[in-house]
Amino acid sequence: MNIGSVLEGLFTQNQFMAAIIVDNKGIVLSVSETYLQVLNLTKEEVVGKPIKEVTPHTRVFTILATGKAMVGYNWKVNGHNMIASTIPIIKDGETVGAFAYSVFPDIWDAKNLVENLLSELNMYRDEVDSLYTAKYTFDDIVSKDKGMEMLKSFARQIANHPFTTVLITGESGTGKDLFANAIHNASPRSRFPFLRINCAAIPENLLEAELFGYEEGAYTGAKKGGKPGKFELAHGGTIFLDEIGEMSLSMQSKLLIVLQEQEIERLGGSFPIKIKVRVIAATNRSLEQLIQEKKFREDLYYRLNVVRLEVPPLRQRKQDIPVLIRHFIDKLNPRLRTMIANISPKSLKLLEQYHWPGNVREMENMLERAIIMADMENGRSLDCRHFKFLQNRCSSEAPLELQSLKVASQKFEEELIARALETSNFNLAKAAEQLEIDLSTLYKKIKKYGIET
Template sequence: MENFMLWGEQKLEIGRILEALFTENQFMAAMIVDDKGRIVSISETYLKVLNLSREEVIGRPAKEITPHTRVMNVLKNGKAVVGYNWRINDHNMIASTIPIIQEGMVVGAFAYSVFMDIWNAQDTIENLITEINMYKDEVDNLYKAKYSFDDIIGKNEAFRKVKKFARQVAQHTISTVLLCGESGTGKELFAQAIHNQSSRSRFPFLRINCAAIPENLLEAELFGYEEGAFTGAKKGGKPGKFELANGGTIFLDEIGEMTLTMQSKLLVALQEQEIERLGGRHPIKVNVRVIAASNKNLENMIESGIFREDLYYRLNVVRLDLPPLRKRADDIPLLCQHIITHLNCRLHTGTKKISSSALEMLSTYAWPGNVRELENVLERAMILADMEKTQVLDERHFMFIKKQLDLCRAAHDQQNLKNAVREFERDLIEKALQDADYDRVKAAELLGIDLSTLYRKLKKYGYSA
């Protein structure tokens, strides 16, 4: 056997190399066929995969042993087939077949397969695909608005009015919109729907969460920067969200979290309709519709001097107040239905409906996290029901919010008691006044209270003094 020079003084026999590669390699299954496609040599690993002995295999046509083999094609065409996927006895393999050519003639073929499962290659690939999809979603989310008005569910009177107004705003104006509402009331949903319904829908929709980005980065995020603007600035600079959103909409979420300095810079950009990149020398014209959102009371913030009044007026051209879920409890059944359908797809659950007693229970809850909380609560309940193999959500599936529910109920009952007492008192006073021919001194006597107390109560119930 010829010696094979590697480097320096090291010498390895080619035969030894082949043996190591071919016979001892546990990660590769290999065989050699002759020009007729008959197996002349096969590795231990391949035999193990086939679950056959050497005697059962040698001399037999490869096609009989592994029907998927490509050796016949390779022998016929003299061309290698590299990297095809196949599956044998629960193993995923990546296979290649190479012709063996001697003096211009195809004299045989070398076929080898690598186990994907041994490498964990399949997991790796699956993970990569999941990751790629995640980035795709991210990119889509970055520049596109997913939701339209049809995705906004609600029949409640007040809610419908807001939705109708938002639709008109989207269609008929290009003005700045301020969305106010507690967290989870659908501010982002409305922002996307407004963009999608507007003439700007073909242009980008960009969201920026002012609370999530530290102040020193927020300016660069919004307005971009030039090369060398600061240490670590990317070569060639970077456009900000205002530039990227040109022609479209920028959604400034949690605007109340912006510092006063940034507020001034934003105000200038809105007034001038142009921005200046950090370290830049020229203003850049931008045509962007601004939708801002806040779950904080901006008026109070103005009073405390932490929100600029002029910026507030600039943003508050059109204002939409999204009601909290507890003020539109009549929408809970409809929302549940909508959310259950969505979650069934995502969770692969088979929830069909929610019982009326469960719905009644959910209606008494205060929902501090609004629709987002309703989504989370339903998700948990659906998983619990699924584990029980039940298709109907019932009160027992919501026991994890029982404590909060009881608190809400107690507050609710207390409110009811107060109201009942008030009504009773009011009726008594009304009756006493009638009996006393509206003589207040007599009425106080009938009621057994001081005149001054009667006056106080009359005032409380809205009678003129």
């Protein structure tokens, strides 16, 4: 009988399959490499031998006797937990052998595989979610500062005007994304998609297809059946054009036409498609200056700048600093599995004086590091030593001890300079004036002490 050789080719090469074939007497005809590994035996030790000698608890005799398959039973060999199946091999109505196999040699491998696939699936699900829905609401914008509170209530009003184009400006990390999300969620468009597109991250030659879509055969490599653009996908909802200041002049012209005509045409398409979306644009650049430099179209600027939200930098809303710190401690603790309760008054004061070039994003990152550092010391409270840039200013907290005059006066000088910089809002000329030294001396000392400006 040569069933073995017929089937052999099917599974011996398949590394995911542990399999064995016996004849109607239970003599092994063939075995896969993977199963040999599981058995920890060589081919010679298995093939041609009674299966009872190989695996004493084998079920093939039941299958040979009944002629019925047994599918999905637990099968343990050499500590490997497998889910196995055995089916009879029938020829001319007669059982001539049996084929036993397990697709995954180890059930835990299968479990891991499923878990990996599930987490991958969730990752993509998240990504799709974040692509089409707005995550944040106005409640997520934490603030105490009066100006910020006014900005929030103004933005809430804008949300109610679903056709109004909004331009959000502000330094990087101030919360522009947050505002765009919140406006969409508070608007009558909230049940429709929210699509964000980062104009800086997408190569210029792809941006047009991304925004407006294309028809089949529009260019080499274009997908079969074409593809809708973000404007189409956002139908009824909001499209958020982030980093609009980075858009090329030729794309700006195309965008302008779309905004004027309220319709798009797919690349390679032959008919216009009406669009019904609100446009929110954001940038950390000064569009006014880009216009001067002829890098931004003035007419597009007026189209976008219908309603303007200027999110102030964190250093200009110091009242927000303590509430944001509290907010992030509460938000980060569960994520980092830490139990930091508070922050020392001295470091809070120093953080309030800091000029936060990276704004709220910088604060979030800085707190994450500080929390991890404090947690490693088993601490419950954040202190200056947990913030890298505050470390050299911590020393004044230490009791006065005998030290060299040179070291002590340098420390004092460093602290004085840092303080002058803070009170002058990092205006170097002003700080030099306060310290009654000239600007070049100040520069030198800043460099010497490595003070962040």
